[in-house]
Amino acid sequence: MGAKKKKKGKKKKGPPESGWMPGFGTKATMTTYFQYPAPELQEELKKIANAIVAPGKGILAADESTGTMGKRLQDIGVENSEENRRQYRQLLFSSDAVLSENISGVILFHETLYQKADDGAPLVSLLEKRGIIPGIKVDTGVVPLMGSEDECTTQGLDGLAERCAQYKKDGCHFAKWRCVLKIGRNTPSYQAIMENANVLARYASICQSQRIVPIVEPEVLPDGEHDLDRAQKVTEAVLAAVYKALSDHHVYLEGTLLKPNMVTAGQGCKVPYTPVDVARATLTALLRTVPAAVPGITFLSGGQSEEDASVHLNAINAVEGMKRPWALTFSYGRALQASVLRAWAGKKENIGAAQQELIKRAKYNAWAGKKENIGAAQQELIKRAKANSQASLGKYVAGSAPSLAGSKSNFIKAHAY
Numbered sequence: 001m002g003a004k005k006k007k008k009g010k011k012k013k014g015p016p017e018s019g020w021m022p023g024f025g026t027k028a029t030m031t032t033y034f035q036y037p038a039p040e041l042q043e044e045l046k047k048i049a050n051a052i053v054a055p056g057k058g059i060l061a062a063d064e065s066t067g068t069m070g071k072r073l074q075d076i077g078v079e080n081s082e083e084n085r086r087q088y089r090q091l092l093f094s095s096d097a098v099l100s101e102n103i104s105g106v107i108l109f110h111e112t113l114y115q116k117a118d119d120g121a122p123l124v125s126l127l128e129k130r131g132i133i134p135g136i137k138v139d140t141g142v143v144p145l146m147g148s149e150d151e152c153t154t155q156g157l158d159g160l161a162e163r164c165a166q167y168k169k170d171g172c173h174f175a176k177w178r179c180v181l182k183i184g185r186n187t188p189s190y191q192a193i194m195e196n197a198n199v200l201a202r203y204a205s206i207c208q209s210q211r212i213v214p215i216v217e218p219e220v221l222p223d224g225e226h227d228l229d230r231a232q233k234v235t236e237a238v239l240a241a242v243y244k245a246l247s248d249h250h251v252y253l254e255g256t257l258l259k260p261n262m263v264t265a266g267q268g269c270k271v272p273y274t275p276v277d278v279a280r281a282t283l284t285a286l287l288r289t290v291p292a293a294v295p296g297i298t299f300l301s302g303g304q305s306e307e308d309a310s311v312h313l314n315a316i317n318a319v320e321g322m323k324r325p326w327a328l329t330f331s332y333g334r335a336l337q338a339s340v341l342r343a344w345a346g347k348k349e350n351i352g353a354a355q356q357e358l359i360k361r362a363k364y365n366a367w368a369g370k371k372e373n374i375g376a377a378q379q380e381l382i383k384r385a386k387a388n389s390q391a392s393l394g395k396y397v398a399g400s401a402p403s404l405a406g407s408k409s410n411f412i413k414a415h416a417y
């Protein structure tokens, strides 16, 4: 009853009206009309992203926020002061130029970008001189998601475009934003997956608008007793949501990089998985979710020991019978720096053993004393960078790069910060 008769007549030809979507009629609200960045901007972003994942190169993540750096310094008995953080970052960036053979980019924390070396030159110029691309952490940390089971999102979107514009002027060509997902009986929740995917997409789109390559980091934490299969499925669900959000926000994928967790079983899981198991699970999850348009995947180390992080990265690049449409390399924090920190602080104890009457002098020369250790600490960094570079080419021989922190786990429970 009352059904309107359809008017007979010719169907309209020509371009669809704005708002047209197949199956939605002519007045649908969804649109498929959008713009990718202008060709010159695409070119610039693609060039930066490709340079970062050039064969045999990866990223040194030295962007620990003040709180995280405090934990690292506490481990070696050093006070978490601005000066100590400056000294440590100077140590890293003044390593022999050979470092740039294996390190293409360094992620900085805001404070570091504006610190100066002892000679007054900006710390960032040490990287530039070595041909290493400076990058910057632009998120401002994690906050709880109300109503969730201890889950979180990451904040920092306010004023991000302006900050990115300034960072670009100050020499940074890529950025990083870390989101954290937790595996539990009921988590990650739909709320956490969707929220974190969306905030990563907004961040990525803002970065690109300011000529900065966004590194998209959705970290699934290793805390828990779950097995490899559960870790793989969660990683797949998280990455699928991230790439849907990036697509919805019209992010230019060729000008992005992904920084994911490797798929490993929970820290409390007793099943002895091999590096090949980890490699297969990781590649399967990535192949199912990450478009081949993405130039590179730069893994975080997630608390793995230095040795495990190299062995797993190597297996990911070497395992047979798996496609690898993207570069697969490293963006390690702890797995590059654990031995560096140890070597640096190791000698401090020797200084402490100096004669009591020289305490004052010892105190004054504490950093000078450490300066003697700087060479050794830098060697550790170069060694780890080389091992991971070989691993990114599938050529790392397990145990061939023994280091001070070698197989010692870098896992910190609930590394959400």
Ligand SMILES: O=P(O)(O)OC[C@H]1O[C@](O)(COP(=O)(O)O)[C@@H](O)[C@@H]1O
Binding pocket: 061, 062, 063, 064, 065, 066, 068, 069, 107, 137, 178, 217, 300, 301, 302, 303, 331, 332, 333, 334, 335, 416, 417
């Ligand atoms: O202090 P934050 O912002 O939580 O960052 C933690 C660290 O996590 C990382 O994203 C990955 O580090 P790891 O390789 O140690 O897991 C680093 O870039 C960063 O320094």
